[in-house]
Amino acid sequence: MTFTSWQFAVFAAIVFGVYYLPPVRPFQVQLLVAASLFFYGYGQPELLPLPGVAVGGTYLFLVLALRDRRWLPVGIIFNLALLAFFKYKFLFFDPKAPVLVDVAAIDFLLKLPLPVGISFFVFHNISLLVDLTREKKAPAPSLADVFLYIIFFPQLVSGPITRAGLFLPQIEPKRFSEIPVVEAAKWVLIGFFFKLYVANNLNEMTSYMDFPFYETLQTQDRWLLVILYGYQIYADFFGYSSIAIGLGLLFGYRLPINFDLPYISASFSEFWTRWHISLSTWLRTYLYIPLGGNRCGKLRTYLNLIIVMGLGGLWHGAGFSYLIWGLMHGLLLAIERPFLKTFETINSAGFRALRIAVVFSCVTMLWIFFKLPNFDHAVSYISGMFRPSTNPNPTKLFYDLALLYSLPVILQHLRLGVLFERRLATWEPYVYGALGALAYLEAGPTTAFIYFQF
Amino acid sequence: MQKQQGSWAWLARCGMSAALILAACGLATAHFGRGLQMPATTARDGTLVTLNRYINNPVPDVVLVGSSLTFRLREEYFATPGLRNLALAGGSPVTGLTIVANQRRLPKLIVVETNVLSRKPDTALIERFSATSHQELFFRPVRAAIAAYENFSHAPATHEQVAASLRRVIAQPPSNFDNRIYLARAVQERETEDPTAAAMASVAEIARLSRALEQRGARVLLMELPCEGPIEAARYTRITREIVRKAFPDARQWLSIDVDRTELRWADGVHLDERSAILVSQALDGSLGKLESGGASR
Numbered sequence: 001m002t003f004t005s006w007q008f009a010v011f012a013a014i015v016f017g018v019y020y021l022p023p024v025r026p027f028q029v030q031l032l033v034a035a036s037l038f039f040y041g042y043g044q045p046e047l048l049p050l051p052g053v054a055v056g057g058t059y060l061f062l063v064l065a066l067r068d069r070r071w072l073p074v075g076i077i078f079n080l081a082l083l084a085f086f087k088y089k090f091l092f093f094d095p096k097a098p099v100l101v102d103v104a105a106i107d108f109l110l111k112l113p114l115p116v117g118i119s120f121f122v123f124h125n126i127s128l129l130v131d132l133t134r135e136k137k138a139p140a141p142s143l144a145d146v147f148l149y150i151i152f153f154p155q156l157v158s159g160p161i162t163r164a165g166l167f168l169p170q171i172e173p174k175r176f177s178e179i180p181v182v183e184a185a186k187w188v189l190i191g192f193f194f195k196l197y198v199a200n201n202l203n204e205m206t207s208y209m210d211f212p213f214y215e216t217l218q219t220q221d222r223w224l225l226v227i228l229y230g231y232q233i234y235a236d237f238f239g240y241s242s243i244a245i246g247l248g249l250l251f252g253y254r255l256p257i258n259f260d261l262p263y264i265s266a267s268f269s270e271f272w273t274r275w276h277i278s279l280s281t282w283l284r285t286y287l288y289i290p291l292g293g294n295r296c297g298k299l300r301t302y303l304n305l306i307i308v309m310g311l312g313g314l315w316h317g318a319g320f321s322y323l324i325w326g327l328m329h330g331l332l333l334a335i336e337r338p339f340l341k342t343f344e345t346i347n348s349a350g351f352r353a354l355r356i357a358v359v360f361s362c363v364t365m366l367w368i369f370f371k372l373p374n375f376d377h378a379v380s381y382i383s384g385m386f387r388p389s390t391n392p393n394p395t396k397l398f399y400d401l402a403l404l405y406s407l408p409v410i411l412q413h414l415r416l417g418v419l420f421e422r423r424l425a426t427w428e429p430y431v432y433g434a435l436g437a438l439a440y441l442e443a444g445p446t447t448a449f450i451y452f453q454f
Numbered sequence: 455m456q457k458q459q460g461s462w463a464w465l466a467r468c469g470m471s472a473a474l475i476l477a478a479c480g481l482a483t484a485h486f487g488r489g490l491q492m493p494a495t496t497a498r499d500g501t502l503v504t505l506n507r508y509i510n511n512p513v514p515d516v517v518l519v520g521s522s523l524t525f526r527l528r529e530e531y532f533a534t535p536g537l538r539n540l541a542l543a544g545g546s547p548v549t550g551l552t553i554v555a556n557q558r559r560l561p562k563l564i565v566v567e568t569n570v571l572s573r574k575p576d577t578a579l580i581e582r583f584s585a586t587s588h589q590e591l592f593f594r595p596v597r598a599a600i601a602a603y604e605n606f607s608h609a610p611a612t613h614e615q616v617a618a619s620l621r622r623v624i625a626q627p628p629s630n631f632d633n634r635i636y637l638a639r640a641v642q643e644r645e646t647e648d649p650t651a652a653a654m655a656s657v658a659e660i661a662r663l664s665r666a667l668e669q670r671g672a673r674v675l676l677m678e679l680p681c682e683g684p685i686e687a688a689r690y691t692r693i694t695r696e697i698v699r700k701a702f703p704d705a706r707q708w709l710s711i712d713v714d715r716t717e718l719r720w721a722d723g724v725h726l727d728e729r730s731a732i733l734v735s736q737a738l739d740g741s742l743g744k745l746e747s748g749g750a751s752r
Contacts, residue, residue: 180461181461181462181464181465182460182461182464182465185464185465185468189468212639215636216722390631398600398604400600400603400604401596401597401600404596404600405596428464429464429465429466429467429468429471430467430468430470430471431471432468432471433467433468433469433470433471433472433473433475434471434472434475436468436472437471437472437473437475437476437479438475438595438596440476440592441475441476441479441592441593441594441595442594442595442596442597
């Protein structure tokens with residue numbers, strides 16, 4: 001059940017309608033847990049026991065770790081093992097093989113598909129274990145509270161990855177009158193607009209980046225499509241995160257902001273404070289700092305950056321392309337680090353624009369490894385960007401449509417939205433209404449959110 | 455309390471503006487009809503434009519249905535007046551044939567390409583373009599604006615307008631583009647794929663639709679477009695040909711394509727290049743002319 005389906009609209013409306021009924025108020029947490037389980041099991045009921053095992057196991061280790069911290073690494077390993085099993089097992093087994101092993105139960109487990117959202121709820125579990133044992137909070141929160149934190153349906157599938165310390169204190173009875181209605185509506189409308197109008201329409205064009213269709217492209221169109229994919233993946237994930245934040249607010253929970261105009265970043269380190277902020281924060285808190293961060297000398301810092309980003313790449317998927325994508329980002333972070341202070345002293349708009357262009361170009365080129373997880377295809381696509389096309393019947397792309405569907409991302413990064421918050425505030429509701437209407441009228445062909453696969 | 459009232463006022467204004475835009479697009483659709491559902495970014499959407507035109511314009515005399523192979527035979531290549539090409543890039547000929555069969559009025563002649571029969575019919579497209587389907591409530595303002603601009607700046611040319619450029623293309627020698635890599639890949643695909651089950655289902659459906667169409671007064675003929683030698687000999691082609699010829703053994707059911715094969719080129723190993731597509735279109739013109747004058751097909 002995706003956010004853009006009518007089934008989800010019905011589901012969310014029913015849960016929202018029941019949630020604020022006075023008799024239900026004492027059971028709001030239980031209601032959200034039940035709704036989240038229904039949401040999770042709707043598409044793949046055979047995987048419904050998984051969140052039960054993951055949350056139940058994590059809760060057990062949390063209770064043990066609060067008594068004795070030596071249980072903390074065991075809890076972390078339990079979660080990493082779950083992630084590794086489901087995410088990387090197909091590196092070793094062919095899922096199409098009729099029988100993988102002779103033991104039926106293990107064979108069944110091995111053939112289970114990648115559970116939606118596992119990468120996200122495993123990170124929630126680890127955050128819960130580390131944060132609470134670090135704070136030595138005893139007694140442990142209730143099992144229902146832990147369940148809600150981990151499987152709260154707006155953030156269950158693709159985040160934002162919310163830290164336990166941010167979410168758990170928000171669990172309390174909610175009242176309808178406390179909903180920030182306008183803020184929630186703005187997040188939901190902008191999210192649907194970016195997903196349906198921008199991402200889904202651009203997806204129709206960037207499908208030509210897939211193998212073997214990219215071989216029909218002209219050289220300049222390969223470049224154009226890489227930029228369009230950069231806009232698409234942003235619009236897709238920003239759209240998802242915005243809808244999640246808006247839905248969270250409707251149920252009384254404030255989820256962290258995940259994007260902050262990433263394509264105006266003037267450095268790679270700035271990019272990672274603006275792109276998928278909840279993931280980069282998680283990696284910094286639970287991986288980079290425990291590895292030593294920048295406290296163990298320059299070389300160790302560079303190595304830590306590359307390791308963390310490499311693992312971040314692998315977190316996205318069990319593929320060489322994802323690893324290369326992460327390692328390249330780590331390498332770029334390490335390369336720029338010695339020059340950052342010098343760059344910051346140069347107070348020139350032209351120089352900043354040049355830096356933004358360089359960061360955008362590198363980040364955009366690296367998205368090719370996301371679009372084409374097969375490493376050979378990615379390399380073949382890139383090599384075709386640097387030689388003239390020989391295909392006598394190239395695919396025709398409508399550049400005017402490409403511009404119109406990319407425009408919201410461009411305008412947003414030019415900070416035009418600020419105008420509506422200040423001078424044109426009176427027009428704000430009408431503009432959001434128009435965005436909602438356009439999202440419906442101009443919706444591109446339905447496609448899953450890109451980050452669902454992770 | 456005041457804050458809550460302000461929130462509801464904001465939501466009301468937001469809803470009102472959305473409703474006004476939807477109503478405007480709804481009224482525009484009611485006034486202009488489905489012709490406004492316009493194009494887009496892919497070959498498939500190019501087909502949507504053709505299908506829209508087919509549904510909204512007077513019924514043509516001749517209709518071609520098929521796959522991406524026939525899709526390359528652009529309408530302006532033909533001298534035959536009143537010919538529409540409803541072939542779907544990446545699609546099944548059954549889709550186009552069903553759409554034609556679902557209209558209240560039929561063309562005199564429907565030509566069905568039989569080269570690619572392993573794809574399933576596109577039920578969504580059939581539903582959308584069937585005579586009984588409901589009109590869409592709203593048109594897409596951005597795409598309609600782009601369509602208007604594209605139609606204005608790249609209006610489809612008539613046969614007369616393009617005749618000179620067609621002559622110029624044909625006067626050139628056949629292309630010497632090296633397609634070996636593409637051809638090898640296409641042959642490999644056609645050697646591994648077994649189309650038997652899908653092709654039998656498609657052939658059965660074509661036969662059923664043909665009988666229904668002929669009972670309503672239309673004539674249905676089949677055609678097999680020429681392919682490159684190794685593709686002709688590949689397993690996929692052999693199986694498909696055997697199935698379709700077994701179902702349609704009568705030579706009078708087939709439209710011949712008398713063309714010099716040494717002049718034809720397939721740039722990507724499968725699809726005719728522009729010059730070859732013009733030559734094949736002209737050969738089809740010849741066959742259609744013979745039909746008109748009472749000559750037999752092959």
